[in-house]
Amino acid sequence: MTARTALVTGAARGIGAAVARRLAADGFQVGVLDLRAEDAAATVAAIEASGGRALALGADVSDEADAAAAVARCADELGPPVVLVNNAGILRDGALFKMSTTDWDDVMSVHLRGAFLMTRAAQAHMTAAGWGRIVNLSSISALGNRGQANYAAAKAGIQGFTKTLAIELGKFGITTNCVGPGYIETDMLTLTAERMGISYEEFAARMIEGIPVGRVGQPDDIASAVSFFARDEAAFVNGQVLYVAGGPVD
Template sequence: MSENTKVAVVTGAARGIGAATAVRLGREGFAVAVCDLDEAACAATVQAVEKEGARALAVGVDVSDSERVEAAVERIAAELGPPVVLVNNAGILRDNLLFKMSDDDWDAVISVHLRGAFLMTRAVQAHMTKAGWGRIVNLSSTSALGNRGQVNYSAAKAGLQGFTKTLAIELGKFGVTANAIAPGFIATEMTAATAARVGVDFEAFKTAAAEQIPVRRVGTPEDIAGTVAFLVSEDAGFVSGQVVYVAGGPKA
């Protein structure tokens, strides 16, 4: 592995979009820190990244905990190298209608998505600005435009869009870009959980969703990983502060 290999950090990388992104970045030549709440759960992703010929490190971290985030980023810098790519993907669901939503349901979602992205970005940007090069990609969602039963998630994902645009303004002069991806329907464990919540078979849920999508299929984690790969590339150096809706059509 070359000393010039760039180091990428992907949160929520044990499964789904995060795992696909970690593997794709490994294929693109990055060394990858595979971060998730449960370090042991990262093993399969680490193995998949290594199969691409890239170095990978499993890192257990609660992204909503400032001290643990700082420790995790220090460990990544020491064991893989200074991170210059950050994909803030960690997320949870606590869906419910507004009148049923508890304080904890609200706080947990805002904490992981918004506070987590803030803490991770604050910790990693020091390495990016020192290097004079960096790429930040935040995972938003079409739910940022509103989605029944997701007032907490929608607020967090909309917040990430404003967060992204401000990062682009503040960090641009240091050679750092910041962009957000807003996926539409992506077939993951998270969307399977949504189907279960509303009492619908997942296959039927996907089929119904595909009928409403212009390209007539639901998305895959690899669809998002491909978009991440572009946004962290040299080719995307003049793309910053943007929200890219990867949803199979022009509407959420």
């Protein structure tokens, strides 16, 4: 059988890179997409070194032409993407009274507009195949987080987007689910500590106090959840939000 193709956005590092590597280990060919193709090279190399097949793609997911071109190139050079993981994201944190319109718009564009544009382009391949998996990355910040009015709103929007896609696309054999990471050890977490004016070690220690399993998460923890949603066995799981945060999330 020809291997299925997955496309992961924001896959140069952190959660996206871990997801790309895990899907490759699961047997998928993987389109590794980031803002610049050269940034995705290391993830591609890691997949190929493990015997997988991957393609580095460069695109601004918030740009309509870029998103469509990336999906088309993936389909032409690797295979029609029937799994899409919308992971690309940025931070522009700050208190509401300090937040610029540009800070708000940039976060909304990458997280929400980007997920919309990538999904709209990729779903045609899934519909044609009669099988598809869309996994969107939200966050526990969707429930509200000081200094992240833009990010929290975008991540909450991702959840509504997920549930609507589940309703619209389910009849075509396409499921859409959402993973909401808690505190995961990535560059973004380091940036949050810097914004707060403390070291990453101090920030992580504070977070661990409120995490029942007694540690911050790792990118592979999120990759494992995405892997489940991408399986054939997850065909009856649709429109769900799974928080991966080391404990209950209100």
